[in-house]
Amino acid sequence: MSRTLVVLMVVLTAAPRLAAQTATDLLEQGVRAYQKLEYDAAVALLRESLARRAPTALADSQRARALSYLAATELFQQERDSAAGSFRELVRLDPRYRPDELIFPPQVTNLFEEVRRATKVLTVQVPASMELRPRRESFTARVITTSVLPVLVTLAHDDGTPVRTLWDGRVPDSMIVKWDGTTTDAGTLPEDGHYLLRVAPNPATEDGPRPLQVTLDITQEPPDTLSWPPPPTAPPLLPERTSASPALGSLAAGTLAGGAVVALPALFGRSGEATGARFAVAATVSIAGLVGFFAHQPRPIEANIRANAPARADWQRRVEAVKSENAKRRGAARLLIRAGPVTVAERTP
Amino acid sequence: MRALAATCALVLAASVASAQRRPTLGLRADAFMMWVHSDTGIARTSLRGPGFGGEGRISVNGLLFGLGLLEGQLKQAGGTGGGAGAPQLDLVQGTVFAGGQLLPWLEITAGPVVRAYVTDSTTERWVFWQARARVDAPIVVGKLGSYFEVWRALASDVNLPTGAGRIQGGEAGVVYQPPRQRVWLRLSYRMDDALLGGPGGNETMEAITLSGGIAIP
Numbered sequence: 094m095s096r097t098l099v100v101l102m103v104v105l106t107a108a109p110r111l112a113a114q115t116a117t118d119l120l121e122q123g124v125r126a127y128q129k130l131e132y133d134a135a136v137a138l139l140r141e142s143l144a145r146r147a148p149t150a151l152a153d154s155q156r157a158r159a160l161s162y163l164a165a166t167e168l169f170q171q172e173r174d175s176a177a178g179s180f181r182e183l184v185r186l187d188p189r190y191r192p193d194e195l196i197f198p199p200q201v202t203n204l205f206e207e208v209r210r211a212t213k214v215l216t217v218q219v220p221a222s223m224e225l226r227p228r229r230e231s232f233t234a235r236v237i238t239t240s241v242l243p244v245l246v247t248l249a250h251d252d253g254t255p256v257r258t259l260w261d262g263r264v265p266d267s268m269i270v271k272w273d274g275t276t277t278d279a280g281t282l283p284e285d286g287h288y289l290l291r292v293a294p295n296p297a298t299e300d301g302p303r304p305l306q307v308t309l310d311i312t313q314e315p316p317d318t319l320s321w322p323p324p325p326t327a328p329p330l331l332p333e334r335t336s337a338s339p340a341l342g343s344l345a346a347g348t349l350a351g352g353a354v355v356a357l358p359a360l361f362g363r364s365g366e367a368t369g370a371r372f373a374v375a376a377t378v379s380i381a382g383l384v385g386f387f388a389h390q391p392r393p394i395e396a397n398i399r400a401n402a403p404a405r406a407d408w409q410r411r412v413e414a415v416k417s418e419n420a421k422r423r424g425a426a427r428l429l430i431r432a433g434p435v436t437v438a439e440r441t442p
Numbered sequence: 443m444r445a446l447a448a449t450c451a452l453v454l455a456a457s458v459a460s461a462q463r464r465p466t467l468g469l470r471a472d473a474f475m476m477w478v479h480s481d482t483g484i485a486r487t488s489l490r491g492p493g494f495g496g497e498g499r500i501s502v503n504g505l506l507f508g509l510g511l512l513e514g515q516l517k518q519a520g521g522t523g524g525g526a527g528a529p530q531l532d533l534v535q536g537t538v539f540a541g542g543q544l545l546p547w548l549e550i551t552a553g554p555v556v557r558a559y560v561t562d563s564t565t566e567r568w569v570f571w572q573a574r575a576r577v578d579a580p581i582v583v584g585k586l587g588s589y590f591e592v593w594r595a596l597a598s599d600v601n602l603p604t605g606a607g608r609i610q611g612g613e614a615g616v617v618y619q620p621p622r623q624r625v626w627l628r629l630s631y632r633m634d635d636a637l638l639g640g641p642g643g644n645e646t647m648e649a650i651t652l653s654g655g656i657a658i659p
Contacts (some may be wrong), residue, residue: 309519339583346579350588352612357633361610363644367633370650373629375476378588378616385581 227274347382607637
């Protein structure tokens, strides 16, 4: 009764001043009250500091410190359940946090360990953004549990379609789960888009931790590849086939001359009358043109082909070198991964 | 005559443009079948018959000089009116020419031509100055070629009362030269049309010619 009265008096007398102080100030005052063994005042101040909301709320590290002192104070006030509740909140806030054993006596740290083991907490930490060279480097996610917990870590498309299972096993305290940036064992790179990193207890239980997920925005940054060397041209290459122009020229010469034979009477005769014998000559001339056409069909020039072979082989070697270099560069494509906040996912049936 | 002067000027230009080369001698022998159609306005006759001829030419520094001769025996091939009883006649033609090769494919020549149709009793004689242009187009270089030649009389005369009109003609054919040989063969067709003066009439000569020649460097 008297303690309640004291707390009430502290709150009432300090209320106007408390409202003007920051959460950090309240925390420091609460810690000093704890150190002076003024537990009632300490509880009031620490609770007030924890109750502050943004923008004057405590940072997570300060919040963990406040919860530590609050739980210890409550324990020394013989309010073990309240102390356990504060520690439970502390474990959920930061599963990796441990009260300083130089500050707090064993009875406090022992209670914390007891609460930590009894509180099933699962969390995941990922870098906010990173660039990754697939197969050579890994994207890392730190999975943290407060006790040994079977966990399934998967990468999925944003519609839930599984892509890869990254871990399926027990996590004792914390562990690093790595992803090498590929979506298949063959080393396929992911297409650009949104993916989900899902961290869930396996199997899921009603009273167990909720599954978590992180949205990963993955962008592939293609490497710069070399262009192929220009193929050798003529010159300096020698022509490797004869031209088609002489064939057409021969056909034209024969055709025109044959036509001239037929047309001569019309061109130079007064009446245009003439014997039909000229058609035999016209046919012969035209056939000669056809012979020339076929004789001049483009053909390979073996000597020039042989002379050009070293230049072509050199070009082929340079092409192969560029292909090899480009294959290396394509293998060195980079993934840009931006992680969103960790959110609670829906339980999967 | 102005045209003749222009032709000579072209030939001279060709000779100036040509480089110094060794003289080349060319000889040619012709065998032909000839048709002569004569239309005097009163009578129209057609004669035909074989003939033979030849030509020699020398080329020096792009200039050409040459002479040719042909002779044929023509017989009645059919006709109308008074031509039905026309006698056999001989054709004799002599040519002298000079010219030049303006371009590798273009040859220009000019010179007098004397042509005579001889019967037992009369001789019809044509004398004219003729300019000729010849274009060569190879079909297979060094083996097969075609050519086209045209000519026109710059001045003409005939011993007929009607006098002579314009004379023009052309020739086209194919030339075959065996590989690595200096001889060649030629098949050609020619048409020559000579107008008579006055009220009209003409004499047209056609010939299919098979020629053989040799070039002597």
